[in-house]
Amino acid sequence: MSRPPVDYIERTRSQYQSLGYPPYQWVENKLAPPFVPLSKPLHESRVGLIASGGIYRVGQMAFHFKDDVSYREIDTDAPMSELRISHFAYDTADARRDPNVVFPLQTLRELAHVSRIRELASKAYTFMGGIYSARKVRSLLAPALADRMVRDEVDVVVLVPV
Amino acid sequence: MTSALSITRSVNPPRAAFVDFPLGHTAGKAGDKPLQRKIMIDTLSALDSIQVPGDIRHLSYQWSDDDSWKDRVMRPAKTTATTTESTAASKQNPDDRLERTTEPQYQSPADQRAAMSAGCPGCVFLESPPA
Numbered sequence: 001m002s003r004p005p006v007d008y009i010e011r012t013r014s015q016y017q018s019l020g021y022p023p024y025q026w027v028e029n030k031l032a033p034p035f036v037p038l039s040k041p042l043h044e045s046r047v048g049l050i051a052s053g054g055i056y057r058v059g060q061m062a063f064h065f066k067d068d069v070s071y072r073e074i075d076t077d078a079p080m081s082e083l084r085i086s087h088f089a090y091d092t093a094d095a096r097r098d099p100n101v102v103f104p105l106q107t108l109r110e111l112a113h114v115s116r117i118r119e120l121a122s123k124a125y126t127f128m129g130g131i132y133s134a135r136k137v138r139s140l141l142a143p144a145l146a147d148r149m150v151r152d153e154v155d156v157v158v159l160v161p162v
Numbered sequence: 163m164t165s166a167l168s169i170t171r172s173v174n175p176p177r178a179a180f181v182d183f184p185l186g187h188t189a190g191k192a193g194d195k196p197l198q199r200k201i202m203i204d205t206l207s208a209l210d211s212i213q214v215p216g217d218i219r220h221l222s223y224q225w226s227d228d229d230s231w232k233d234r235v236m237r238p239a240k241t242t243a244t245t246t247e248s249t250a251a252s253k254q255n256p257d258d259r260l261e262r263t264t265e266p267q268y269q270s271p272a273d274q275r276a277a278m279s280a281g282c283p284g285c286v287f288l289e290s291p292p293a
Binding site for chain 2: 015
C-alpha cells in the first residue's frame with residue numbers, strides 16, 4: 001500500500017532536537033521560481049547533467065565531508081566502471097553498485113542513442129551535496145555550475161540531487 | 163529530479179519530477195535499466211510539459227509493496243528488548259551519518275593512489291583544497 005512521502009524536514013527537525021543541535025535552517029524560496037520555457041523540442045536539445053550524489057571518476061580526488069564546495073567534471077563518454085561515490089549522508093551501497101541510480105549517465109546516453117534527446121553535453125558535473133552552508137552554495141558553487149552550463153551551450157539541464 | 167518532496171517544495175525549483183524512493187535512488191533502482199529508463203523518460207516529459215512555475219510532477223513508481231522503508235528513514239534501528247543493556251544501546255548516537263571531516267573520502271585505497279598520480283583532472287576547487 002502506498003503511503004505519504006517522508007517529510008525529511010520534519011524528521012531532520014526531530015533528529016536535531018534529539019541530538020541537542022539547533023534547528024537546521026532549510027532553504028526556503030517563497031517567490032515564484034525563474035521559469036524559462038523550452039526553446040526547442042527535447043529531441044533537438046543538448047542536455048546537461050549535474051548530480052549531487054558525491055560521484056567522482058577514478059583519478060580524481062574524492063569529496064570530503066565538511067562543506068566541500070568543489071565539483072568534478074566527468075566526460076559523458078566515461079565508462080560507468082570508472083565512477084565512484086563518496087557521501088556521508090546517504091546509504092551509498094546501491095549507487096556504488098550502479099552509479100546510474102544517482103548519476104543517470106548511461107540512461108541518458110541510451111536516450112540520446114535513440115534520439116529522445118539530441119545529445120548529452122560532453123561534460124557532466126558532480127559535487128557532494130551535504131553542504132550545510134547554503135551561503136556557499138549560493139555564492140560559489142551554483143554560479144560556477146550555471147556558468148559551465150552557459151559555456152557548454154546546453155538547452156536543458158537534468159539536476160539529480162540525493 | 164527529487165526523492166525529497168518536502169525539501170523540494172521548500173527550495174522551489176522551476177520544475178521537478180518526484181520519485182518516492184529512499185534517498186540514494188533518485189534515478190531508479192540499482193541494476194534495473196528498464197525502470198531507470200522509464201523514470202528518465204517521465205522526467206524529460208515533465209520537463210517538456212510543465213507549464214506552471216514550481217510545479218512538481220509526481221511519478222507513480224513505488225519502491226516496495228508496503229513502503230515500510232519510510233518507517234526507518236532517519237530513525238536508526240532501535241532495540242525492542244527492555245533490559246538495561248539495551249537501554250545503553252538505545253542511547254547510542256541516533257545520527258547515522260558519517261563523521262564530517264576535510265579528508266577526501268575515497269571509495270577504495272586504490273582510488274586514492276590513482277588520484278595521487280593523476281593530479282586530479284577535472285577537479286575544480288572553489289575554495290582552497292584540503293592540504
